[in-house]
Amino acid sequence: MTDGFLCGWRVVSEIDLPELVSWTGDDRIPDVAVRVAATPRQLDDLVHHDQFIQVAQDGAILLTVDGIATCLVRSPSEVIVTPHPGSHSDEIKLLLLGSVLGFLCHLRGLFPLHGACVEIDGWGLVLAGPSGAGKSTLAAHLINHGCGLVADDVSAIEIIDGVPHVWPAFPRLKLCRDAVHLVDFAGMELGPTSLIRDKFHHVPRDRPFSTTPVPLRAIAFLEQPAIDETDWLVQIGSAPAIMAKLAAEVFRPTVAKALGRTRDLFVMQGAVARCVPVYQWRRKFDLTAMCMWTDRIKALATE
Amino acid sequence: MAVTLVDTIVRRDGLFSTDVSGRQVILNPQGEYYVGLDAIGSKIWERIESPMPVARLCEELVAAYEGERASIEGDLLRFLDGILAQKLIVQI
Numbered sequence: 001m002t003d004g005f006l007c008g009w010r011v012v013s014e015i016d017l018p019e020l021v022s023w024t025g026d027d028r029i030p031d032v033a034v035r036v037a038a039t040p041r042q043l044d045d046l047v048h049h050d051q052f053i054q055v056a057q058d059g060a061i062l063l064t065v066d067g068i069a070t071c072l073v074r075s076p077s078e079v080i081v082t083p084h085p086g087s088h089s090d091e092i093k094l095l096l097l098g099s100v101l102g103f104l105c106h107l108r109g110l111f112p113l114h115g116a117c118v119e120i121d122g123w124g125l126v127l128a129g130p131s132g133a134g135k136s137t138l139a140a141h142l143i144n145h146g147c148g149l150v151a152d153d154v155s156a157i158e159i160i161d162g163v164p165h166v167w168p169a170f171p172r173l174k175l176c177r178d179a180v181h182l183v184d185f186a187g188m189e190l191g192p193t194s195l196i197r198d199k200f201h202h203v204p205r206d207r208p209f210s211t212t213p214v215p216l217r218a219i220a221f222l223e224q225p226a227i228d229e230t231d232w233l234v235q236i237g238s239a240p241a242i243m244a245k246l247a248a249e250v251f252r253p254t255v256a257k258a259l260g261r262t263r264d265l266f267v268m269q270g271a272v273a274r275c276v277p278v279y280q281w282r283r284k285f286d287l288t289a290m291c292m293w294t295d296r297i298k299a300l301a302t303e
Numbered sequence: 304m305a306v307t308l309v310d311t312i313v314r315r316d317g318l319f320s321t322d323v324s325g326r327q328v329i330l331n332p333q334g335e336y337y338v339g340l341d342a343i344g345s346k347i348w349e350r351i352e353s354p355m356p357v358a359r360l361c362e363e364l365v366a367a368y369e370g371e372r373a374s375i376e377g378d379l380l381r382f383l384d385g386i387l388a389q390k391l392i393v394q395i
Binding site: 238240241242243244247262266269270273274 | 324
């Protein structure tokens with residue numbers, strides 16, 4: 001049983017989630033309860049369904065990954081999990097701390113941006129981009145250079161008093177095998193278990209994990225350069241371009257649309273576009289390039 | 304059909320628009336892309352939340368901005384044709 005913190009919520013889970021920091025907040029009723037129980041194969045009154053996901057008219061979401069688990073997010077406060085025979089708990093946790101986290105963000109009115117977030121002098125910097133763009137690797141590199149970890153794959157944004165903040169998720173980074181060799185992990189503890197094949201968990205150990213939301217100061221969208229193209233970083237000045245970039249990296253967008261969040265997300269995108277400088281950063285995905293850019297990138301969050 | 308001074312126009316119902324640093328950004332009706340308006344376009348957008356005769360809109364712009372009436376009128380009609388083509392407004 002876990003009684004932990006996730007994005008500001010008290011999460012009580014029958015599935016052990018050691019990735020979460022322990023709940024030390026008030027004595028509230030859990031914001032999210034994760035139970036192990038039977039789940040239906042099919043929801044009624046579907047507004048969306050695809051190979052893995054069903055979304056019902058009442059907002060319930062059913063995620064089924066054969067061989068791993070079925071997760072029913074019945075409400076913003078209740079998740080029911082049915083492990084499939086032979087599944088590994090790490091694989092189930094991957095679903096809970098990935099897709100299900102994204103679903104909960106949508107159900108709870110947050111803006112889940114597909115990106116890692118680090119904290120620099122009290123400010124948040126989100127490294128956004130598609131899978132494989134090097135978000136986590138870069139976050140690991142910045143953590144080795146004095147930054148704090150806020151979130152890995154999903155940055156949960158809430159507009160607080162008009163200012164976008166990122167809620168801390170959990171103090172783990174998920175890195176691919178190649179990335180492990182790219183980054184000097186002097187400041188990190190290498191996780192003894194892999195969450196999925198060829199993925200390694202790393203726990204920053206030099207500083208405590210803060211549970212306070214950090215005001216978002218900058219977003220950098222990561223891109224790979226073309227062959228022979230030099231690295232560059234440019235602030236996106238066009239508001240429609242910023243809105244489009246943000247929309248492209250909403251985590252689990254089809255579920256958001258099925259839940260009727262299009263207007264809600266649009267409003268939040270506008271708040272982010274108003275308040276937060278957004279950059280397009282095209283750079284080579286290697287250690288030399290990361291070292292060359294370290295100070296410049298850290299400066300985005302403080303200048 | 305091109306917008307003329309005898310038309311009355313209004314924003315298309317159900318569109319999402321927001322102010323980003325004084326400039327309106329609008330999601331097109333199909334939800335495919337975002338349209339950004341410049342400062343004057345954003346002012347016009349604010350004025351057509353309710354049905355607005357184009358002639359009256361033109362008079363307001365002539366009063367608010369320096370420039371030849373014919374030039375302002377031409378710019379306004381071109382702008383309205385543009386956002387009509389984007390299906391952001393309707394003629395009523």
